[in-house]
Amino acid sequence: MLHNVSEWNSSVQCYFHCGSSREKERAEVIAYRRLDQPQLLLISPVKLGHAYNLSCFVPNVSPVRNLSVSLRRGNLTLHTATFWGHSQEKLEDVLVTHKATAQLEDHGQSITCQAVLDLQPYGPLFNNSTAQVLEVYDFPDPPTLTASPPPLQKTADIHLETGEELNLTCSARSAIPAANITLLMDGEPLQPHSGDSWSVGVVGLLWDQPGKHTLNCTVTVGPEKRSKELVVHVYEFPTPQLHVSTDVPVAMQEVSGRCELPGGHREGIELQVVVGQSALVSWRPSPLPFTLQVKEEHDGSELRCEAKVEGRAPKWSDVVRLNVSAPPHMDDQLCPPTHTWTEGQEVNQWCRARGKPNPVVTCHKDGTIILMQQPCIVSRNHSGTYWCNASNALGTTGRSITVRVEYWDINVGLLVALAVLAAVLVAGGAVVYRLYYRKKKIRQYKLQKEQQRLLALGDFSNGAAAAPNGSGPGAQP
Structure with missing residues (x-):
């Protein structure tokens, strides 16, 4: 039994005696260390199309020559490293690196580092691995x-x-x-x-x-x-506000006013003032002052203010309807300076005036007042010169008018002579017609009688035949 082995690589000799002889055997002793878990050093995520390094670190390996390290992507082995040329005399740290290029299909693949320390057939087999998921990204365009x-x-x-x-x-x-x-x-x-x-x-x-x-x-x-x-x-895109000095002006009076927006509105809003269908002041920023020289034709017109901004429907202020007053005015068209009438004709409003309120027109002749609102039948007494006045609350005006009446007197004697002559002509005509009519009728009657007589006699032996109107051949007229 060997205890407390302190050398990674040593030789063991064994001596033995057999009889008188002395023998020995020698064996190589290789110490190993249990394989640690490999560490996968992966920079992830990786930008699409960029190169990246797959690195696997295995610490404190001995014997290194029996180690193999494989890098795989999914089921595909990318790289395997072996270390047969390394010595057996120390612990070594192993770093295996492989360069790859990120592809779109690599996203979500498992990257595995497998370390195998194979000491067979005399020792154990250690097989450790670690894995990470590869993330491939691309962000070519801004959001x-x-x-x-x-x-x-x-x-x-x-x-x-x-x-x-x-x-x-x-x-x-x-x-x-x-x-x-x-x-x-x-x-x-x-x-x-x-x-x-x-x-x-x-x-x-x-x-x-x-x-x-x-x-x-x-x-x-x-x-x-x-x-x-x-x-x-x-x-805020508020409704514009319209202010005028008066909404009941007098003709030829100058009306002033202002169109404006309340506070808080955005920049770029423009205003214009419109009277009737015409722009009085074209598009400008708020506030927008204006003046209007009022004329009689402005009566009833609408004065309004419009606001616009790009991309929005325009907004309108409240409408001011102009109620224009005007003093009386008479001209040759309304009240001609001369008139020629025929006796017996009816005339009405032969002198008028313009103004607001509507003027009352009266004409004077020899102390007689004639109201123009009432029709009258012309007589020769209407001939002469008139002075006509037009008045309303704002003033009075007047002008002179000359009237000429045409008429004819009736000649009674001539009318009687013409009537007698007409009667004589009518009587004479009646007598002539009576004589003509009687003669024509008598002749027709005689012709008819002669025809009837001839037919009664039946005298057709000589080939005579009745002719039209009862006359026979050779008949004398």
């Missing part, structure tokens, strides 16, 4: 953070009206494997709903107060981490 509604301008910032909902989706669709995605708002995590393996999102974000907020999407794939940010500007 995308999309919003609905999308940004209104070419910048990445988002402008939202208070109370308007925002939906966010953060995606890393080019990442391998599925990424770890975190959504933050102003540094605080949001609770996203699950999208798919490459995206997450939140819906229904809204703010009821104006302000500025930062939305952050952080995507982690393997050791790489990338972020995408959006800045959300929450603003």
